[in-house]
Amino acid sequence: MMMMSELRTDPRWAHARGSRWFAGKDGGAEPVSIRPLDWFVPPGRGGPAVRTEILSVAYPDGRTEDYQLLLSYRPDRLAGAVLGSGPGGDRRWVHDATRDPQAVLALVDALRGDGRGADWQGRLAVDALPADPRPVRPFEGEQSNSTVFLGASALIKVIRRLEPGRSIDIELHEALARAGVRSTDELLGSLSATPGGGARVDLAMITTRIDAARDGWALATAEAAAGHDFSAHAARLGRALGLVHAALAAQLGTGSLDGDAIADAMTARLAAAADEVPALAGHERRVRRLFDALRGRELASQRIHGDFHLGQTLLGRDGWHIIDFEGEPLKSLAERRRPDSPLRDVAGMVRSFGYAAATATGLAPADREDWELTCVNAFVGACVDTDEPFVGRDDTLSAYVADKAVYEVLYEHRNRPDWIHIPLNALERLVALGTSD
Numbered sequence: 001m002m003m004m005s006e007l008r009t010d011p012r013w014a015h016a017r018g019s020r021w022f023a024g025k026d027g028g029a030e031p032v033s034i035r036p037l038d039w040f041v042p043p044g045r046g047g048p049a050v051r052t053e054i055l056s057v058a059y060p061d062g063r064t065e066d067y068q069l070l071l072s073y074r075p076d077r078l079a080g081a082v083l084g085s086g087p088g089g090d091r092r093w094v095h096d097a098t099r100d101p102q103a104v105l106a107l108v109d110a111l112r113g114d115g116r117g118a119d120w121q122g123r124l125a126v127d128a129l130p131a132d133p134r135p136v137r138p139f140e141g142e143q144s145n146s147t148v149f150l151g152a153s154a155l156i157k158v159i160r161r162l163e164p165g166r167s168i169d170i171e172l173h174e175a176l177a178r179a180g181v182r183s184t185d186e187l188l189g190s191l192s193a194t195p196g197g198g199a200r201v202d203l204a205m206i207t208t209r210i211d212a213a214r215d216g217w218a219l220a221t222a223e224a225a226a227g228h229d230f231s232a233h234a235a236r237l238g239r240a241l242g243l244v245h246a247a248l249a250a251q252l253g254t255g256s257l258d259g260d261a262i263a264d265a266m267t268a269r270l271a272a273a274a275d276e277v278p279a280l281a282g283h284e285r286r287v288r289r290l291f292d293a294l295r296g297r298e299l300a301s302q303r304i305h306g307d308f309h310l311g312q313t314l315l316g317r318d319g320w321h322i323i324d325f326e327g328e329p330l331k332s333l334a335e336r337r338r339p340d341s342p343l344r345d346v347a348g349m350v351r352s353f354g355y356a357a358a359t360a361t362g363l364a365p366a367d368r369e370d371w372e373l374t375c376v377n378a379f380v381g382a383c384v385d386t387d388e389p390f391v392g393r394d395d396t397l398s399a400y401v402a403d404k405a406v407y408e409v410l411y412e413h414r415n416r417p418d419w420i421h422i423p424l425n426a427l428e429r430l431v432a433l434g435t436s437d
Helices: 004-008 011-017 101-111 168-178 216-225 231-252 259-276 284-292 333-337 343-358 365-384 395-415 421-434
Strands: 030-036 049-058 064-074 082-085 093-096 113-116 120-124 136-138 146-150 154-158 187-193 201-208 254-258 298-302 313-316 319-322
Touching (some): 004 030, 011 030, 011 064, 011 093, 064 101, 101 120, 168 231, 216 313, 216 365, 231 298, 231 319, 231 365, 343 421
Antiparallel strands (some): 082 093, 120 187, 136 146, 146 154, 154 201, 187 201, 254 298
């Protein structure tokens, strides 16, 4: 086993700590071990050898995390993918397999039908993809996982931070497929492992690629900047989310939440944020009264998307699609799997429309607000099947929107101080409509 001092200079560790998907950059993470799984594609087959290696890291506070390194080994150096020479005297060069098209194609072939190794198992319907799904191209955007496009019809998402148990993204895709929901991407296959005979972890999923898809955030912000009415699109998004919620409730069950406990949790988050952000302290009392509207109530709960915003939507030829069901990346697997109010998802999209409007710098402030409110009312009305406008009418949803805005204030304070006015302005409008001194 490699010593920690050796791991600190290992090119695989250098690759991980410099990658967008590695969450431990500012937490003092140190490499503890790198453990290989059995080969997906063994050496000696005339192409790159491919396997997963699990990087374990530790933090000063005692936390540990496991990350998946999907690697290919080949005798030649592939520009843009090579990490360095192989470990332990291996004469081959080690590569990031998600940037090695040959390696990705070899992995996909290994999963056709029922692929299996000593400690991994995968399945991809034999006819789910064409025999040669090229071109193979990595997605270059910001992600907590790694996505690789397989031609025009599919993509493979490599899960980077590994946690024991089923991937929520895979689990919810399976539930939506059983319910016949079409407003998401179809699950074609998956890959999992039992490292050392221990707990199962999901490593990757293969889904359809939405035909001629346009990113929801890019589309909405462009339409807002141009002053175009987006309410019809917003209503269709609301209907799509409503169908997803109904299907998840039917497939995975429902429950209830104690309104007092939810209000207490929201109030605690508000107090912690106000301690850190002076600009929030002046709103604290009136925002807390929005949360108090939940007290004495029982709220419906179920499995939800968990991180819903315009960036989790795609507009294809056949309408809107909702993607990426893994929930908020910074929450634990248990937290993300826990049933919650569907209003959490609704509030996420409400605030996303707020951000889209705020970026429309070519519009006057009143026009930006009108664009936002028109979208919000259309979306909420379609999602919860009501003709009543949301703003100032639904105090339960207002509490969830305010809770989301408090989170955004803290995030912007820490990461984008120039944007902190966006959630602060939203809170000011909410408390003006929902409370009085």
